Amino acid sequence: MQRISAKLYVEDSSAVTPTAIIPVFHRWISDGAVEGLLIDVADYKHVPEGPGIMLIGHEGDYSVEYTDGVPAFRYERKRDRPSESELREQIHQVLRLTLIGANTLAENPDPHGPIGFRTDEVVVSIADRLRAPNTAENFESIKHEVEAAVAEIYGAVVETIERISEDARVPLGFRVRIDKAPALKELVGRVQTAAAS
Amino acid sequence: MSASNWKDALQGLMPDKLAHEIDIFQAQFELKRQGKIEDKVFAETRLRRGAYGQRYDNGQRHDGKQTRPLNFPCGDLTKGPDTVWDAPGMVRIKIPYGGMTPDRLEVMADCAEEYSDGILHVTTRQDIQLHFVHIDDTPDMMRRLASVNITTREACGNSIRNITGCPLAGVCKTESFDISPYAKAMMEFLLGHPDVQDFGRKFKPAFSGCDDEACGLVWMHDAGYVAKVNAEGQRGFKVVVGGGLGAVPHQAKVLSEFTPAEELLPQIQAISRVFARLGEKKNRNRARIKFLVAKLGIDEFRRLVEEERKTLPHDDRWTAFLKDIPDHFTKPLKDAVELTISAKDKPEGFDEWASTNLYKQRQDGYYVVTIALPLGDFTSQQARGLADVVRKYVGEDVRTTVEQNLVLRWVSEADLPKIYNELQAIGLAQGGANTILDLVACPGTDTCKLGIAASRGLAGELRTRLLGKYGELPEPIKKLHIKMSGCFNSCGQHHVADIGFYGNSRKIGNHTVPHFQVVLGGQWEHNAGSYGLACGSVPSKAIPAVIDMLTEGYLKNRQDDERFGAYIDRLGKKQVRELLKPFMEVPDYTEDPSYYTDWGDPREFTIGDMGVGECAGEIVSVFSMEASKAESIAFDAQIELEEGSFAKADELAYKAMVKAAQALVRTQFQDITDDPDDIVAQFRSRFYDTELFFDKYAKGKFAEMLFNRHDNPPASPDKDQAHHQIEEAQLFIEACYACDMRLSASPIGGGV
Numbered sequence: 001m002q003r004i005s006a007k008l009y010v011e012d013s014s015a016v017t018p019t020a021i022i023p024v025f026h027r028w029i030s031d032g033a034v035e036g037l038l039i040d041v042a043d044y045k046h047v048p049e050g051p052g053i054m055l056i057g058h059e060g061d062y063s064v065e066y067t068d069g070v071p072a073f074r075y076e077r078k079r080d081r082p083s084e085s086e087l088r089e090q091i092h093q094v095l096r097l098t099l100i101g102a103n104t105l106a107e108n109p110d111p112h113g114p115i116g117f118r119t120d121e122v123v124v125s126i127a128d129r130l131r132a133p134n135t136a137e138n139f140e141s142i143k144h145e146v147e148a149a150v151a152e153i154y155g156a157v158v159e160t161i162e163r164i165s166e167d168a169r170v171p172l173g174f175r176v177r178i179d180k181a182p183a184l185k186e187l188v189g190r191v192q193t194a195a196a197s
Numbered sequence: 198m199s200a201s202n203w204k205d206a207l208q209g210l211m212p213d214k215l216a217h218e219i220d221i222f223q224a225q226f227e228l229k230r231q232g233k234i235e236d237k238v239f240a241e242t243r244l245r246r247g248a249y250g251q252r253y254d255n256g257q258r259h260d261g262k263q264t265r266p267l268n269f270p271c272g273d274l275t276k277g278p279d280t281v282w283d284a285p286g287m288v289r290i291k292i293p294y295g296g297m298t299p300d301r302l303e304v305m306a307d308c309a310e311e312y313s314d315g316i317l318h319v320t321t322r323q324d325i326q327l328h329f330v331h332i333d334d335t336p337d338m339m340r341r342l343a344s345v346n347i348t349t350r351e352a353c354g355n356s357i358r359n360i361t362g363c364p365l366a367g368v369c370k371t372e373s374f375d376i377s378p379y380a381k382a383m384m385e386f387l388l389g390h391p392d393v394q395d396f397g398r399k400f401k402p403a404f405s406g407c408d409d410e411a412c413g414l415v416w417m418h419d420a421g422y423v424a425k426v427n428a429e430g431q432r433g434f435k436v437v438v439g440g441g442l443g444a445v446p447h448q449a450k451v452l453s454e455f456t457p458a459e460e461l462l463p464q465i466q467a468i469s470r471v472f473a474r475l476g477e478k479k480n481r482n483r484a485r486i487k488f489l490v491a492k493l494g495i496d497e498f499r500r501l502v503e504e505e506r507k508t509l510p511h512d513d514r515w516t517a518f519l520k521d522i523p524d525h526f527t528k529p530l531k532d533a534v535e536l537t538i539s540a541k542d543k544p545e546g547f548d549e550w551a552s553t554n555l556y557k558q559r560q561d562g563y564y565v566v567t568i569a570l571p572l573g574d575f576t577s578q579q580a581r582g583l584a585d586v587v588r589k590y591v592g593e594d595v596r597t598t599v600e601q602n603l604v605l606r607w608v609s610e611a612d613l614p615k616i617y618n619e620l621q622a623i624g625l626a627q628g629g630a631n632t633i634l635d636l637v638a639c640p641g642t643d644t645c646k647l648g649i650a651a652s653r654g655l656a657g658e659l660r661t662r663l664l665g666k667y668g669e670l671p672e673p674i675k676k677l678h679i680k681m682s683g684c685f686n687s688c689g690q691h692h693v694a695d696i697g698f699y700g701n702s703r704k705i706g707n708h709t710v711p712h713f714q715v716v717l718g719g720q721w722e723h724n725a726g727s728y729g730l731a732c733g734s735v736p737s738k739a740i741p742a743v744i745d746m747l748t749e750g751y752l753k754n755r756q757d758d759e760r761f762g763a764y765i766d767r768l769g770k771k772q773v774r775e776l777l778k779p780f781m782e783v784p785d786y787t788e789d790p791s792y793y794t795d796w797g798d799p800r801e802f803t804i805g806d807m808g809v810g811e812c813a814g815e816i817v818s819v820f821s822m823e824a825s826k827a828e829s830i831a832f833d834a835q836i837e838l839e840e841g842s843f844a845k846a847d848e849l850a851y852k853a854m855v856k857a858a859q860a861l862v863r864t865q866f867q868d869i870t871d872d873p874d875d876i877v878a879q880f881r882s883r884f885y886d887t888e889l890f891f892d893k894y895a896k897g898k899f900a901e902m903l904f905n906r907h908d909n910p911p912a913s914p915d916k917d918q919a920h921h922q923i924e925e926a927q928l929f930i931e932a933c934y935a936c937d938m939r940l941s942a943s944p945i946g947g948g949v
Contacts, residue, residue, distance in 0.1 A: 002311045002312075003310075003311055022797065022798075022799060023799040026260070026261070026798075026799055026800060029258075029260060030260045030261075030262075030265075037267060037268060037269065037270075039253060039258070039267060039284075039285065040252070040253060040258065041798075042314060042328075042329070042643065043643070043653075043654070043657065043797050044314075044316060044574060045657070046571040046572055046574065046657050046660065047316065047571060047574050047575065047576060047624075048624030048625075048627075049576070049578070049579075049623075049624045050315075050316070050574070050576050050624075051314060051315050051316065051576070054314060056285065056314065056329050058267075058269060058270070058283060058285075061314065061329075067576070067578060078331070079331075127310050127311050128311065129307055129311065130200070130201075130202070130203055130206060131201075167581075169303060169306075169307075169581050170578075170581070171310065
């Protein structure tokens with residue numbers, strides 16, 4: 001797939017100041033705080049309901065974005081990895097990096113205070129109009145892959161999975177709600193343990 | 198069966214020629230991988246396809262403490278000299294005369310989402326740029342664009358760039374006629390034309406419907422066209438050539454007061470041939486047509502073009518387009534209906550938005566709506582929403598502007614509140630179009646390899662501050678234009694703003710401080726009628742206070758309806774310099790380290806990302822003292838220019854250059870004399886021949902300005918020549934500062 005992304009919403013919008021994210025992302029580059037080759041920080045906080053503050057990488061971009069009007073942490077994978085041939089595995093890896101990135105931000109010792117993330121709702125998007133245009137058929141066929149990847153990581157039941165938009169121009173999107181979702185820290189522990197084994 | 202790649206999926210939808218060219222471009226990737234294409238050749242190839250380099254594409258980035266490698270997986274594979282294959286780049290999409298359709302907007306939105314960062318950026322030349330694009334993705338992106346007949350071809354490289362045009366064309370109250378079909382015809386005629394493939398540098402044409410407004414900015418273009426109708430009712434153009442901003446701005450010269458429309462295309466073909474034949478090829482820093490026109494003089498240039506025109510073999514395309522020009526190039530989708538809504542039923546914020554973002558067309562009952570884009574950016578999602586609005590209210594036409602905005606034309610008056618509501622819903626109903634809030638900035642250090650200071654960071658900061666107090670700003674202040682560039686190359690068009698800035702830097706102790714040169718008195722109106730002059734360099738963090746000082750002073754001291762440029766002229770550069778002086782001070786690092794970072798970037802400032810790394814070095818105080826004297830002499834030259842003493846101004850500008858050269862020579866040779874011949878000779882042998890003076894991008898460009906003036910003093914310089922000499926002196930002094938900074942940071946610098 002051309003691009004796959006996942007995002008988690010913050011618990012309290014007022015806890016996020018875009019300006020405060022900029023030095024955090026710069027520090028991530030210096031410290032190699034998250035996975036992947038990290039290149040630069042792009043500041044789009046002036047764009048209403050835009051990508052906010054982006055940490056541009058080679059394999060994927062991290063961002064604190066506002067496209068749904070509320071801040072969310074997002075990871076978007078830009079390049080296929082040869083080792084991930086199955087779509088479910090690709091989605092799994094994107095979710096893993098999203099959770100780890102969000103947790104790294106949540107644990108950031110920032111003077112503006114901690115940022116909490118909701119884990120009971122995840123948005124997964126596939127921006128690939130050639131291989132996965134936004135159609136009802138594609139939604140039906142891919143939703144099982146999304147559901148399985150989420151259930152695998154969460155160890156919990158997917159309560160609902162909705163198609164985000166029926167507008168064929170918009171990337172195929174899945175809004176996943178999870179019943180009894182574990183907290184972020186626990187989820188990160190799981191994906192790290194799974195990766196280690 | 199569905200296609201598995203875009204090439205197959207779009208077969209038959211792309212114009213054959215474009216499809217074939219893109220296939221060839223992609224094939225060259227493989228040849229490059231096999232080492233069968235030289236770096237320089239591949240770089241020019243991709244540039245001519247609109248694929249530019251971007252900051253950090255040499256595989257290094259300074260993190261505020263040290264330069265670190267960016268270990269891209271491609272290893273040694275490059276896409277140009279010192280340009281790593283995997284490093285993200287920028288793609289520029291040509292939008293002739295700024296004209297787009299909803300379909301095209303949607304495809305660009307898709308490309309931004311799948312290959313870029315989801316942002317479409319409108320440039321100061323009406324292009325759309327996508328950033329952070331991988332070179333491997335560019336062929337598919339180009340195919341998708343080609344499927345809606347958009348091209349990136351010759352959006353970069355040494356050829357005819359985008360042909361810009363007044364976005365109000367066809368609906369403007371002051372135009373002679375709609376220039377759009379003529380700009381379109383010229384674009385189609387010149388794209389890939391053999392006569393435009395051998396230029397030494399790029400060539401930018403622009404069209405305007407009238408003399409007085411700013412929309413076309415023709416006087417600052419390589420070729421500018423102003424619509425005219427002669428006494429016989431024949432359509433044609435006043436044609437000007439040799440304008441340009443860049444490091445040394447030139448006002449264009451009149452080539453022809455009236456060129457009939459039938460002669461528009463053969464004339465540009467003749468101009469192209471003369472430029473390709475006689476323009477500079479070896480020294481790219483003097484290769485723009487402005488240097489050729491200045492060297493030959495406009496009369497000789499005109500004679501050569503006229504001679505060339507006679508030799509051109511006939512081409513049916515010269516006039517074929519004329520019979521296809523409709524009476525109305527664009528038409529309304531809806532009837533003009535008067536707005537009858539009562540004040541209480543108007544949406545909240547509508548009146549304020551309408552006061553700045555609407556233009557009443559010459560056609561009764563219709564308006565142009567300006568969509569003010571902060572820093573020229575909008576998202577893919579907004580682009581799709583906008584495409585819906587365009588289809589619903591105006592049909593097919595949406596245009597980019599040189600102020601990095603979008604406009605919708607032919608909006609029926611009755612639809613204005615509805616359109617406001619729908620723009621509001623997609624975050625595109627920001628007010629303040631064409632006011633002080635409508636800041637223009639080039640990409641600067643955000644993404645540009647040549648950026649010195651953060652023009653977008655500064656613009657973002659100023660915008661936030663101005664938004665907070667916009668309601669209380671008096672009208673004369675609201676009307677001001679502020680534009681900024683990240684370096685002297687003028688992509689932010691700072692020369693034609695009331696208040697302009699361009700980025701530079703100064704070494705203070707062991708640290709480097711981002712600065713902006715303050716450029717005042719430029720004229721936006723009359724198609725960029727005159728340029729401002731540099732008045733002094735101020736630390737980046739002091740710029741907001743400088744704006745407050747300048748605007749408050751203007752408000753308090755202006756006479757009657759005096760415009761800002763006239764006010765600055767009346768004050769005089771000397772007094773302006775005095776006003777700026779208090780802001781030029783840089784607090785010690787321990788006292789206020791914020792001065793040592795740039796806007797929107799917490800890293801300690803460095804110019805290392807331009808190519809040469811820095812480490813802590815000792816300040817060369819003798820250099821600083823002498824260089825500051827050179828700055829004073831350059832300033833005196835400006836005063837002489839202002840007072841009409843052009844010869845004196847020219848002489849002082851030259852002396853300033855010699856002084857700066859002497860300052861640099863003295864860092865190596867304490868006993869340098871005051872004899873200009875000796876100074877220039879020493880400078881040449883120690884700094885030019887050794888290439889110590891060369892920076893990565895400009896090479897020896899600024900040194901050549903000194904040599905040229907030293908060897909060829911003008912007999913009787915006119916205003917333009919004196920002005921250019923002052924600009925060159927300023928640039929040379931800046932280059933001396935930069936050279937000193939590089940050398941004092943280098944283990945071999947300073948004492949050789």
